[in-house]
Every structure is written in C-alpha cells, then in structure tokens.
Amino acid sequence: MLNINRWGSLFLLLLISISAQGQLHYKFDHTGGEVLHEEVSGKDYTVEYVFTDAKYKPNSEPLWRESSISGQSLLFDGYSTYIVNEDFAINEGKGFTVSVWVAPRAFEWGRDGKLSSIVNQQDLETKQGFAMGMHRHGSWSFHVGNGQEWIELWEVEKLLPKNEWSYLTATINQESVSLFLNGEKVQEKVFEEPFVFSPADEPLIVGRHNDPNPLYPGSEFMVNMFNGLMDDLKIEFDSREDAEIKESYQTYLNGDTAPKIADADIFLDYDKYEGDRFRPLYHAIAPAHWMNEPHAPFFFNGKYHLFYQHNPTGPYWRQIHWGHWVSDDMINWKHAPIALAPEKGELTPDGIWSGGAGFDPDGNPLLYFTAGNDDLMPNQAVAIAFPKDLDDPNLKEWEMHPELVAEKPEEYLENEFRDAFVWQDEDKWYMLVGTGLEGRGGSASLFESDNAYQWEYLNPFYISDFDKYPYLGLVWELPVFLPIGKYESGEDRFIFLISPVRDPADVEVFYWLGRFDKEEQKFVPDQEAPQLMDYGDFGFTGPSGMMDPASGKPVVFTIAQGKHNGIDPFELGWAHNAGLPVVLDLDDDGDLAFEPVPAIESLRGDLLLELENVPIKEANERLAEIAGDDLEILLNFASSKEKKGITVRKSPNEEELTLIYYNPENSMFGVDRTKSSKLQKLGIDEGELDLKGEALELRVFLDKSMLEIYANKRKSITTRVYAEQDATGLTLIGEDDLIVQSLKIWRMKPIDWQCVD
Template sequence: MSNTTDNRGLIMHWAFDEGTGASTLESVSKSINNIQYVFNQAEFTEPSTPPWRHGVKGSGLLFDGYSSYIAHCVHREERNGEPEYLSALSIGVWVAPRTHEWGHEGKLAAIVNRHNRDSRQGYLLGMFRHGSWSFQVGLEGGEWKEIWSPDGYELPKNEWSYVSAVFNGHEGEIKLYLNGREIASEALPRDSRITEAVGTDLFIAKNNHSSKLARVFSLHMFSGIIDELKIYSRVLSAEEVATSYQEVLDLEHGGVHPQLQYDDIKLDRTLLLTDRHRPQYHVSPPAHWMNEPHAPIYFEGQYHLFYQHNPQGPYFHHIHWGHWVSEDMVHWRDLPIALAPEKDQLAPDGIWSGSATYDADSLPVLFFTAGNDSASPNQSVALARSTYSEDKDIDLVRWVKHPEPLIVQKNGMGVFGDFRDPFVWKDEDGWYALVGSGSGIEGEGGAALAFVSEDMLNWTYKGSFYQADIRKFPYLGPIWELPVLLPLGTDKQGDYKHLLLVSPVGAGADVEVFYWIGQLDKDNLSFKPDQEEPQLIDVGDFHFTGPSGMVDPVTGRKIIFTIAQGDRTSELEYQSGWAHNGGLPISVYLREDGRLGIEPIEELQSLRDKKRLSLRDKSLSEANSLLKDVQGDMLEIQLELEPGSAKQLGIKIRRSPDGEEETLLYYDINESMLFADRTKTTLHSGEKCKGVQGGKLELSGENLKLHIYLDRSMVETYANGLKSLTTRVYPSRKDALGLELWGDGEPLVKSMEIWNMHSIW
C-alpha cells in the first residue's frame, strides 16, 4: 500500500489551513472563497470573522449551523446551455458534527453539494437525522440515486470522522466509506453519468436548495468543523481511500484516530459578551435558541438547571435539553447538552419540557416529554437517570434514558394529543406527577392531570388535579402547560397551603404564569383553591413565562425559574445569534396577609460591584440632580417613593440625554396599576418593543417600593414584594443609559440605592 495520497484528478481542495479570517483558498483553481458568516458585519456586537479551530491537519473551519457557509463558483463552459456529465466522482472530507439536524422535508444538511433534485442533477453529500448520512446524485436520463449509511455507521457528534463517497459510472457502482473502510455499496447501470447541475454554485455547509423557516432561517446547514475537503474527477480505489485516512493518522496523530477536544467545538458565548442587548447576569445558553428553563434540582452541593434548546441556531426547532450548574443559583456554568433526540422509539423528534426529582436512592432523575411523531399521541412522559452511581461526576454530565415511556396518554386522559410537561415530586409515600393537558370535555378548558406511583416506573391515573371554569376565565385557554406545585406552609388559621402554577395556551389563552393558593388533597390527589380567580405573579406581557420550581433543600425556600421572552423579529434574532434567556430566580412565600410574596433571591447581592448612589429623603429635583452622573445598562436599583401630591410616580430608565429614547416604569395610584411605558423605548425601525404593559398592584396606602434589575435588554421590576413586571428594551442609541425619577406631582424620594452589576460569565 502506498503511504502517500495520489492527487491525480483532484479538481477541488480546501485545506482550511488559514486559521483566521473570512476567506479560504480552493487550492486547485487558486480561487479565494468568502466565508459567509453573520458576524462578519455585526449590528449589535463586535464584528468577528468565522471561528477557526484545530483541524486534523493544521486548522479547520467551524460552521455555526445557521449562518456560515461557502459558495464556490464552478467555472466551466456549458455548451449551448447543456449540462456537463461526470463519469467518475470521489469526495473525501473530515467532519466533526456538533449537532444532528431534524431533517425537515427529507432534506440533507449538506457537507458539500452542487445539486438540483427537482431536475435530477448534480450531487449532494450530507447528514440527516440522528447522524445518518447519504451521498445522492442525479443521473443522465433523469434518475435520482441515493446511498445511505447503514445502521451503526452514523456520524457521532463532537468527534472526527473521515467521510468518503465514490461514484464509478463506468463500472456501475456507488460506495460510502467511513474512516477508510467501505460501509455501503449500491449498483448502478454500467456507464452511468452524473448530470451536473446547470447554473448552480458548489456550496459547503449549506444545502443549495434548503427550506426556509420563518422566511429567515435556512435549514439543512452543517453545524461543526470541516477540514481537508477534496473532490476528484476519478474513482478512488478502496486502497486509496484507506491511504488518505491513514496518512492523516500517521503524519499528524501518531497513528491513532484524531481526538477532538470538546472546548474546540462547543458553542462559545465569548462573542456575545459584547452584544449590547444580551443580558450578562441572567442565565442564558452560550448562543442560539432557548425557551423555558426547567427541572431545577440540588445535588452534592450544586444546583442544576436545564433548558429547552436548539443548538443548531437561534430559532425554535428540534429541541434538546441544555444544562447549567451553579453553587448559588446566580453564577452558572455551561455544561454539555444533557438530553438529545436519538435514533430510538422513545424521543426521536424532540426532548420537551419536564422536571427533576430523586429516585429511591436519592439520586437525581429527569422526567421529560418525549417527542415521537411516529406515535399517537406523539407526546409521552419519559425518564432519564444520571450516571453518577458509576462515574461519581457531580456535574451530572451524562444521562441515560429509560428505554420505554412511563406514562402514555390514553383516551379519557385529558385532551388527546396534548399531554406534556410532567412535574414530579417525591415524599415518604411515593412519587406524584402533574401533566399539562385539557379537561378532555368540549368547552371545559385546560387542566393539570394527576398520577401516582409507588416505584417511580409504574404510574396510576388519578384524574384531574385541578381545572378552572373557562366560562368565567376564558383567558385560561383550552390547554395548560408547565404545571408546578410548591408547598407554601401553614397560614394564620393553621391550614397548610400549596401554590399551583400553570401556563395557558391555545385559542383565547393569555400566555402568562397564573397561580392559585390552596390546599392539596393528597388522598384524592386534587387541589382546592382558596379563591377561584387566578392571579398573576408578573404583570408584564409575555416576558415572564415557562415556570418551573423547586424547594431549595439548603434553605427551604420555594424557588421559581422562568424564561424571559425576548421581543424581537426573526430577522433580528438571526442577526444577533441568540434568542431569549432565563429570568432571575425568585423566592415565593406565604405572607402574613395570605397573599403570595415574591422576592429576588438574596444571593443576587453577590453580583453587586461599586455602589453608584445612596440617598435618603430628597425631593424629586434634588434626587435627579444626583442621578445625572449615574448611567449604565447593568444596574441594580432599590427605590422607595412617598407619593405626596403625585398620582403617578416612578422612574425613567435606559434614557438618552435628550429623552429621545427612554422607558418609564411607574405606578398609578388611582388605578392601583404598575406600568412599563415603552412608547419611547427605541428608534430602531426593526425592533418590536413598544406600547404600555402593566397590571394590578394593590398597595393599600404603602409607599411605592421598587427593586429594579437592569441587564442590557432585560428589565425586571419587583414592587413591594407583591408583583413583578418583566419587560424588554432594545434602545437604538448607545447613550440611552441614563436614569430620571418622575412624578406628576411632588413625590418624596425616601431612599434610593444603585449598584453596578457584574457579569456572571
């Protein structure tokens, strides 16, 4: 066997050895290809060239999965508009996928392609669901031929694989090789030829006939590192393919298969630290998409929190479970994805929301909604166990799914087909679960369904845990998601109270976090609220959603986590490279007056940097004079205002010096309402945030006490320990950093303290 690669017939070669910059050399034609990448010209963060990483030889190029790709113009004369034909074609490339795409419309996430399937022209090498991969060609005469990787030869995530595809038209065969070994072969008619795709460029890392999502995002893009892409106009023999693979091992890696460091391929949040709208002390994924955080649990001195995540890009699609860990619920570390869709009959199509609890050995377990579109219904409750008992890894990086769903919805269990978001807890008698659904009766509205188990694996349906009267409260909608039940303790009358949270969805639903305080009937596993009308924790509009909760075993506090929804278009989420973040953890408790108290957790004080201001008993004008030198977009503000003659009073934040941009947080005494006025928040023509948001806040003559957290686009306002108002602001002006107290009369500023805040990253 020859120990060097024979480059006869090499027609294209990208070595990706530049290691920096936004272009790369195709060495045969000596052409320079631009690398398309969203941050080459960035609007909200510092411009950056595409990320380069260690390759199998020199450097490799990391493609982000949604914006980065290469378009290479193939300079070839097309005679009289007729296509050229290829009797032989061989492709060899090193790839390290970071994600596996879902496979919308049956299309491949392209590694390299120049094809038009509708015209049965060209060729396409790419990946499909769960790491399967394929080489596809359009043959002369109009036939489209596909060869697929067999079971067991999928491309693993976060590892290097050497992929080869060989088309031999003369002999009539097409072959796939993985790491130098043949894994698949298909017969073709002898003397077949590939019909080249007329008028089509060659694309690397992007399907040149990709589907669009939200009219913005191109699906079927490769996410991961590519290195040493070679295309030949001849047939490479099995020996030559093996030599190409072995040569890299021998010359670069001491004869062993190349190893990839996780830090080389993981999503990197560094670039987004300078994004002027991305929160820096709120928990967030490293990049791309998240929706609700969920499944908080404490284990071996650390808090774990998971989240709905699309690692492919900043759009809602193919959901995984992301994972953070913290010692204080404030400073979080990114960990690898905990749960991903896999090639199984449990959850091949999505790992949706759920919760965490402990098994009989007090080890953490995850309950999740298993998405399987080939099943009916396509949602069931499933379980994953940590590998802690084997590896003693307190970060709980590895999880193993129980092979079968634990709870499968049957007719008569709520609304068939809407059955998700298990909330599970354990006590001395066993395990209990609430699952979000509807009543199953026409016009009866949403419901939380109840289940019980003695062994955590076999579950008994107990009926509806609670459902409200949708005729009285139509905004509670036909379906409830994300039910959460937390113990609140004993009230003044000696009754033990619980807190039930739900998130309504469906026709007519107000998608907010509603709650009731009431009593748990453990024998019947049902809930009786103290009052029928649901209440809101947060009076913003769709920025405090997706609840999850836990009892902190260290302090006994009841902690709620939420998603802080963004308020942006898909176009701006594409440009930014991220969508959404978590809200600050809040502690909820039963007040002396029977109402629900809410406070940000005290550990947030560890984020305080320099105190910028501290004043007491000042007039509005005196306080504003002292405020002139205080600016920032990462601040904590504590403020108490005595109304005096004012009927409306509050504070302007993120204010430009001339007031052209500003957001007003204020209380209306006559209406007993807390508001965020965003009519002047931004001049950016593409931003959506505008209008007035707010809701009821009964102060009963108390002074207005606001506890405000500003974190770039995040604004969280906690009022008198009773309500929060969460909203988003995206000022266009970089000098919109000022503060100004405001009132329609002469309120007294009883006290005000302001701190700069540290990033948690």
C-alpha cells in the same frame, strides 16, 4: 531504520495526487478575515457568516478553530456559515471522489428528507449533480444524478458521532458508487447499466443545501445547514479503490485515532456575542441559538442543576434538546454539555420537550421529560433519564430509560400531554402533566407512584371554570406545585402555577394558593379566580420550580421571551433567556410575596449612588451623573398621592426612554414603553397593585434588553427594551416636594461563563 510502510503510503498518496487531474481542496486554514483559500485553483472564497457584517454587535470573523486534522478547521455554526464556489465543475461522465473530515455538533430535524449538506452541487428537478450531507440523528448520505435517475446511498446504522472527527468518503464511477466511514466501506450500489454522471449547472456550496427549506412558508431564514467542524475537503476527478481510501484515512492519523477535539473548539460559545448591545450579561442564557423555558431544577451533592429547552442548530424553534447549567447559588451558572438530545428509535426521535426533576427511593436524581415521536398518535409521552455517573459532581452525562413511563389518558386532548412536574409526599410520588379536556379547558393530569418509575393515572388535578376564565386557554403547560406555608390548622398550604396556551389563552403565569386533598386526590384553591405574578406581556412565562434545601423555600424559574418583533433573530444569533429565579413566600396577610434569590447580590459591583431622605430634585441632580444598562436600582419613595417612579434607558435627547410608575389614584403599577425603542413599536404593561398602606419600594434590574421590576415584593413586570446604545440615562418622576427615602444603584457584574470540569 527506514519505515517501508510509511514511505509506501506517502508514495501511494503522491500517485493519487498526480493522477487526479483537476480537483478541489479546501484545507480550512485561516488566511485572514472571512477568506478561505482553495488550494488547486489558488483562488480565495468568502466564508458567509452572519457576524462578519454584524448589526447589533462588533463585527467578528468566522469561527476558525485549532482542533483539526491538519492546520486549522472551520466551525460551521449551523445556520449562517457556508461557502459558495461559482467556478468549480465536474465534467459529464467523469468519475470522482469526495472526501472530508467532519465533527458534527448537532443534527437538524431534516424536513422533506433534505440533507444538512456538507458539500453539494445539485439540481433535484433535473436529477443532476451530487450532494454529501448529514440527516436526522447522525445518518448520512451521498446523492448523485445522471439526468434521468437520482441515486441516494444512505448509511443509517453507523451513525456519525457528535463532537468527534469522522472521515467520510464517497467514490463513483460508471460501474458503482460507494460510501466509506473512516476508511471502511459501509455502503455500495452496483449499477446494472453504466451510470454516466451529469453535472448540475449550479454553484458548489459547502455547508448549506443549494435548495434549502425555509424555516416556515414565506420565511427568508433557511435551514438544511451543516453544524460542526469541517476540515480537509477534497473533490478528486477520479474514482478510488477501497485500499486507496483506507490508506488515505490512515495517513491522516497520529497513531490509530483521529485527534481529540477541545471542548472550547466545538461547544457553542458565549464569547462570540461579546459587545452585543441586547444580549443580557447577568441573566442565565444559552451559549448561543434558541432556548425556551428553563426547567427541571434540583439540588444534589452541593450543586444546583437547571435545564432548558434548546435548539443548538440555530436561533429558531425545532429539534429541541435539553441544555444544562450547574451552579453553587442559582445565579452564577456554569455551562454543562447538552444533557438530552433526540435519538434514533421510538422513544425520542422528534424532540426532548419540557419536564421536571425528582428523586428515586435512593435519593438519586431523575429527569422526567416529554418524549416526542411524531410517528405515534398521540406524539407525546413521559420518559425518564438518570445520571450515568453519580460520582460526577456536575452530572454531565445522562442516560435515557428505554421505555415510556406515562402516556396520555383517553379523556384528554390529543397531542396535548407534556411538561411533567414530580414531587414526593412521604412514601408516595405524584406527577402532574399539563394537558386539556375537550370543552372544559386546560387542566393537569395527576399520576401516582410507589417508586418514581411505575406510574398510575388518578384523575384531573384541578379544572377551572372555562366559561368564566376563558383566558386560561384550552391547554395548561408547565404545571408547578410547591408547598409555601401552613394554614392555622397546621395543614400544608401550596401554590399551583400554570402557563395557559391555545386560543383564547393569555400566555402568562397564573397561580392559585390552596390545599391538596389527598383523599379526593385533587387541588382545592383558596380563591376561585387565578392570580397573576407578573404584568409584563409575555415576558414572564414557562414556570418551573423546586424547594430550595438551603432556605426551605420554593423557588420559581421562568423564561423571559425575546419579543423580537421587528428584530430578526437571524441577525442576533440567539433567542430568549431565563428570568431571575425568584424565591416565594407569604406576607403577613397570607398573600404571595416574592423577590429574586438573595444570591443575585453576589453580582453587585460598584455602588454608583446612595441617597437617603432627599427631595426628588436633588436626587435627579445626582442621577444626572449616573448611566448604564447593566444596573440594579433599589428605590423607596415616601408615601404620597401623586404618580411617581423612575425613567430608565433614556437617550440624551429623550428620543428614547422607558417609564416605570405607580399611580396611587387607581393603584396601577406599570411600565410605559411607547418611547422605549426606535426599532420597535411598544406599548404599556400595567396591573393593579395594593400597597396595603406601605410606601412604594421598587427594585429594578437593567440587563441590556432585559428589564425586571419588583414592587413591594407583591408584583413584578418583566419586559424588553431594545434601545440604542446611548439610551442609558436615569430620571426620577414625581412632584417637586416628593421625598426619596432611599436610592441605591449598583453596576452589575456579568456571569463568568465557563464550562464545567
């Protein structure tokens, strides 16, 4: 039987197509490389994409995807993908219609009210042209000018959903302009006088504002970019009636809904960095773009969860979300969907900043995050999120509690209140929030609760002597407080870690060992002077921590900063990664000892070399056969009074090399990077190491640009080496009679990144 309605729809579309004399149509079907075909003119246009001419990885094509409305679609990465058309123009006074299918992945912060443009050909100064785009939290808009007036038609209630197809249409004539979402009119403006469209003398740009904001003043890194899938963009030289637009929408559908989008087609993708010579392979890293510190670790129903500060729109700081990893062992992670994102309203419009995790009275996990709202003063407070489905083993979806649970007490610095850390002690919950006190330096504010939801402020947890230790800064971020043993009396002993910021801060991880005075509700350190865990300059920062129920020991996570000086993150497409998680303990003298969690051994591949009790000359002869930038090295030297160590990332002509050393004469443990990179000028990181009469033991992890060194489980150095690809050689250093007690080298396997089920 003939389907009259279906044939009628097709006939209507045919009439529409015939009447649209002159139009633009991008199907976004892949025609080869970075070429995009425009159907009406028959011309091909280039898709701008940073990796079609990659600097630090093999070249790759723009992100063509099979999830589509028709044929294929194009995934705009949010910071580098756009198309410029110098040929297209709309005649003055002409009515026209813009329609497009979009599936946003994330929304920009939207500085100065500028759109993340889907398509635009505009001149804001002369009030000419038009633009369609997204804005904060999924609002969207169509703008148009007549040379005297600039009309903005906004939809701020029916927000664009993420990761789903939406059909957007704007149509304008001299009488009115209207917006449609999925065939339904959502906004309309009727003009009091005839509106005569005035075209802009600008190129048509798809996916990027044609007058974008720089990331910061003077930056060549531009924002105001579309982030997500786009398909079937049309500009027709005529306005459309409501029924025509609804009919057009329905003809695309297979049934009543748009096609589902495969996760792999829209999620940020680890695979697009394959071959990147700097991007770590066995350290936890965001699938793409910017990440800050990992935080809020917890263990629940057999899974470890770890979150991280994340900007899914590009490799730069702004509009921070919470990324999410899930693991069975804290090393082999899987990628979960973004857990928390800024949302419209008064709770989190400007960011989901760092925080911690805890458990409610029923033992269910809670996330304590810093809620950012720049319309408030102060602009930071603590809020809570909880899992939507406790039966989901991966806890993929989280829901925010609608109210703030803790706000800054008056005595602390304005707009310096963040990074909650929560623990339970019998029937009480305690929370630390990083902050600072006017004229007294950094501190952490202490709160108490009977139920993990309602919190009462107590007092500053600990205040150091700012005059004596000015490098502890004006503000403390990311306080961490974990049990680490007991005193001889049986009283619990704790480690308290902080990351200082604000001049004159030395932004590293400092710690004290000490006790928790419950009566005074304060921390009492065993030693006044703060201690450093790691001697890498700004390489081991942003601490978070948890008690591992499997081992009963505290575990600390950190961020390994990128130190990109001289290397543009725009050309990398990513910024920063996590350091290896470390398990904390006390040595026989009651001092801190730490090393990577045992599960790192699960990534050991081939044992490339194993030596015992050989002279250094013989060891070097064997080392000449070994090379790599993805290694674990375990090295023990016999005791001696001479400087000793190992050179890694050495090029064949020794133009590049990195020296790891220990000098017994002054007890200095360090890494010399003065010859590490032709791309960057690097220096020496070192600090004092007391071996306590033991022989030197070095454990070295090379992972592309990452370098982590652990010495006798007492100190570490975390740093970066941006060397050439041929800088993979190894050499031991020391006197000719020095004995290498043992040397083992493993090739390390990469994390097999997959999405959680």
